[in-house]
Amino acid sequence: MTNSLVSIILVVVFCGLAAGTRTTLFLTEAQDAVSAVADDGICKSMVETQGYFCEEHMVTTRDGYILSIQRIPVGQSGKTSGKRAPVLLQHGLLMDGITWLLSPPDQSLALLLADNGFDAYWDWTWDELVDYDLPAIFQYVHDQTGQKLHYVGHSLGTLIALASFSKGQLVDMLRSAALLSPIAYVGQVTSPLARNAADSLLAEALYWLGINEFNPRGKAVIELLKHICQKAGVDCTNMLTSFTGQNCCLNSTIVTVFLEHEPQSTSTKNMIHISQMIREGTIRMYDYKDEDENRKHYGQPTPPAYNMKSIPNDLSLFLSYGGADALSDVNDVQLLLDNLKDHDGDKLVVQYIENYAHADYVMGVNARQAVYDPLMAFFKLQ
Template identity: 45%
Template structure:
């Protein structure tokens, strides 16, 4: 199957595998810092995200499990202990990471803790397949069937399960923050009428509904070299960034003339202005996370086809079996309710959430009610700045909180 820029999504892993070469100063620092990071990783693996990255800063944090209607047992962290009247916020991470990605900076620069300090009841979701969401009521991750899902299933099952649980616990409408894939899940869900009755407002950081204008040369090179072998190499099972097949792929890609692996971070995400070495170092201690190969293929279909559609099985009969039509249905973003408060922020240096693609998304939202759609553009920001930027509190998070407060 010719999948344009499929390799791009796979090569995102290089950011994580090759951090020492990519982040000047990432291996420098005191032995105390390195020991603290090592302890955080051990704590995360043994006890979960709360103990590793939240309670150490003096915040209350609960580890919770939520079971989807198709049997996946998801990890959710609740920060701040709730409390009467506190408005709930669900935070959804992107692809190849988990909720720990939001917690890489000091508390005063970290979105979930800033939200908790601002009086919100914070819930961090972890998608199926990530390290603390690798359980199922009847299947084991060693079974390839465990991985037979794409991001369609995150839309249909994961997000609704977390929303239902949070709504059941709080009895309030919910604010939502998504980054990267977390924005795609929300947009697709809303286009199908899901979550609408439970939502109060939505904040989308670096939205990726469309990916036609990704400004990276690596995707094209990788697709030309490896597109034909990707499904046979990985099947529809686990896409493990630390696994041998992916490592071999990356080695081959970096050996290709014209692929600048020496500066892969900038090439993949854009020139992030505001990450420091210790943040990247800690991030690399906790990430990357697995996902399904089918999800990677599905994302590549979005790039290739230039439209937002459900997983295309590549055969008329299989599509008909799953959808009752010979082609995969589209997610119609024009069906997103016009009265839903939405805050969208994107960056001028973002190689993934390109300005042209965001403009296309905004075209679908042009009929939004006056005052219900706020769009913010940060010229110097690239993709990772929105999650780990040292100045994101001033440039992004304070605006998100202000927007949420206006909807109360």
């Protein structure tokens, strides 16, 4: 693979989509969502405006939902010769596919990959990602390209990948995976906003009120966040910093673009699940907090755990984490690395960037030099 051109697939999940969310195939609104994505999706608003060709695709999961994904098949030069290895990009919580397009073209990972001989896709959703969405997307990309693919995940995009790999899923279609700000264990997050939201049962409160969509811009969430921000030790004057940690390398222009498009919605149930992980320090499936309900879903009184030690030792992994990251805390990352201690030495590359926080990985002005160039070099060796 070293001498051949490589194609990139970008996937984004755990958030709302420009034309809706994880849309059920059997509702009339689904067709409206499909049309809206084609007319006003990320391709037209963020990719084609930069002079890149972009394709809109639809993937149907086996539980009957439509996922929208975008593909950047070639770089700005338009050259299509050679075999381009696919790369899948997966964003994190409360984000969407624009994650990979926030920076200028010569610094955005999606466009960099296309310019460097990769073939790119991404998708966004939040529910049943491990069991339904990610397998459907992997299979679709594999079928379209006829090749195994590389994967890039940021934040919760790493969690769904790790959970899938631990169950032996997707690995037969995978060439390698890059995990940026890896999320597996989150029991030691230092983000005062995330910690207090979890401890205050913020998501549970919304769920009890019958609010199934966690909309960060919605009135109910804003009111609850105001309450949390009044607590001692929680400084919300800079919401991004209080959530992600002190990012070293953002500029005001990129942050402005970010705020124009993000954050996006996710499901309230998804936020409850993440809160459970923060409070309990575990990597388990969703806990219904009722033994009978858990038995109904899992056949046992407690939710099953994902075993990180079950990740195949010969799976090629590139893992990068930051010393200032308040969500992917260094101590939690170390727990993950402890579980990977028997991984084949030549199949695991670990990068530590002392001054990087959570958002630097997708918006940092030096992310290309610090992270993306080493990441692409890693891919080309696989």
